[in-house]
Amino acid sequence: MTAPETDYLIIGAGAVGLAFADTLLDEDPDCHITFVDKHAKPGGHWNDAYSFVALHQPSAFYGVNSMEFGDDTVDLSGPNKGLFPLASGAEVSAYFVRLMNRRLLPSGRVSYHPLSEYLGMEDGVARFRSILSGKESHVTVRRKLVDATFYKTSVPATHTRKFDVADGTPLAIPGQLPDLWMRGDDLPGHYVILGAGKTAMDAGVWLLEAGVEPDRITWVRPRDSWLINRTYTQPGPDFFEAVIESQIAQLNAAAEAATGDEMFEILGRGGYMLRLDPSVKPEMFHFATISEGEVALLRQITRVIRHGRVQAIAPGMMTFAGQQETVPDDALFIDCTATAVDFHEYNAQLPLFDGDRITLLALHVPLVTLSAAVAAFLEANFEDDEAKNALARPGPLTDTPNTYALALLANMMNRGGWSQNPQVSSWLAKSRLDPTGPTVAALAQEGSPKLAALGPFKAAIAKGIPALQRLAVAARAEHNAK
The missing domain is CATH 3.50.50.60 (FAD/NAD(P)-binding domain)
Known part of the structure; x- marks a missing residue:
């Protein structure tokens, strides 16, 4: 056939x-x-x-x-x-x-x-x-x-765990949390979130909004993360000036910074990037986007353990490299350790x-x-x-603040090529998936004064692109090691 x-x-x-x-x-x-x-x-x-x-x-x-x-x-x-x-x-x-x-x-x-x-x-x-x-x-x-x-x-339901689980250890993935009500009075007295990424943040917000007191939550965060402030990712004309402001701020921060870490510190001071604990230097950046309201909620969780990745769990016990931590015996461990990519x-x-x-x-x-x-x-x-x-x-x-310059530079180079190609630029102006193209086209058609926000862009590009190239060269070895 x-x-x-x-x-x-x-x-x-x-x-x-x-x-x-x-x-x-x-x-x-x-x-x-x-x-x-x-x-x-x-x-x-x-x-x-x-x-x-x-x-x-x-x-x-x-x-x-x-x-x-x-x-x-x-x-x-x-x-x-x-x-x-x-x-x-x-x-x-x-x-x-x-x-x-x-x-x-x-x-x-x-x-x-x-x-x-x-x-x-x-x-x-x-x-x-x-x-x-x-x-x-x-x-x-x-x-x-x-x-x-x-x-x-990879998501929690499909990933393979990289830590040992002793028999009888209360363990769940986030998708099982909404079913806890079916257990009647047999509910956990404590909750332990394993993982530092956006899934773990979602689990923390869910528990808090479900009424769990913050002191009944322990959070194992191997690395803290820088987070994109969602205010600066919004679509449409109402948020256009804020979005452009953020893009210019990233270029200016690159020009001012000696490292990617320093670039993020600058952006953090401007509110463009957020972190959960102002006293802890974030070592991770996975492009997670969050609102200031979610950050305020998650800061209520103060029982945070930073001993690296958990190696084994048992009822009331967690083992890390070289040390152990105890939690209540009725604590439910929530596995949020899946790596998205x-x-x-x-x-x-x-x-x-x-x-x-x-x-x-x-x-x-x-x-x-x-x-x-x-x-x-x-x-x-x-x-x-x-x-x-x-x-x-x-x-x-990229995995860290230092290596982010590689991704941002690639974005800028592609966007520059697209903007100079009439076919691609015309198509992007009508593409609903492009965060700024259709908005710029609509504002231009109506002659909106909001387009004045683009004024500083040329100068920011002129000093930002060489700076990103410098940061990218410095970050290449770290990125390749990942």
Whole structure:
């Protein structure tokens, strides 16, 4: 039997693969796309996330270009008060299901194989297998294979723990916390959050908002983190001047600083970056975005342990390298130690366009859906890999404040190339995934005085780019060691 044919086989129907396909359908009206994905529904890791997870960034520029997400009404209460709402995990999942069922499949140009595992491709024929039935299928790929799984996103429900757990130790992942009410009176007397990332912060906010007293929470934070102040990531004209102010501040801080650490200290003093404990120097930066209201909540948790990563847990006991800590015997450990992205493997830095293969990587860190949409636009509108890759230099996912200059410099170089290319710049001005392009275009059309905020940008670029290059050179060895 002859295998069915497709132009692009996309491995993974998560946010990145869907954003690529959505733009490609519009830019190349003759192409056919086939998805192979392990999950039962589109949305990738959102299918596995804990129930109270929410986007870090405003919904307005997440998802895909063709379909609006979120609304234009700011939150009137809660820790995100005064800012645009953050979609819940359930809302994100429903959005991607709606995209598949109402746009992609009805187009007649998309095939979708959920609960399927990609097995490889030889001589232009890709193989995949149904996870439930074991049946193997083939599809002939006329143009390219698209890897939308390179981030290898890990969440608490799917990651492998790197610490030992003694028998009988009360342990949960964040997704199990909302079910604690089912235990009646048999509730933990204490809670121990393991991990320092955004998942741990979400768990802390959830516990506090659920009524748990702060002194009943212990937080194991191997490293403290710098956090992006969400005020400066908001969409639309009302926040435009603040967003531009923040971007200029980053360039000016780079010019003033001798190291990435010093750059973040400067940004922290300006309120553009936040930290949970003002007395502790953050050693981590993973692009987490947070509101000042969430920071105020989390600062109520004062039982913080900083002995590095936990190596083993047992009822009432934690073991670290060289020392132990006790907690109440009825303490529930909450595992928030999953690493969202495999930094080492991701930062191998493959070319995005490589013959008959496309690897979807971040072109504007950390805006992965915008990056995927840009990749699709380049694929459809430019002829050769050299021209495409010149406009698509993958940005590294950095781990520390010192190495952030590498990512920011990559963003600036890509944005500079896009702004100088009439095709790309015109498209970005209409792309809902771009945080500033459509806003600038709309303000320009109405002759808004808010555009005066862009005035200092040229001078900031002139001194900021050489400074970022200097900081990036100094940070390269540290980054490569990660």
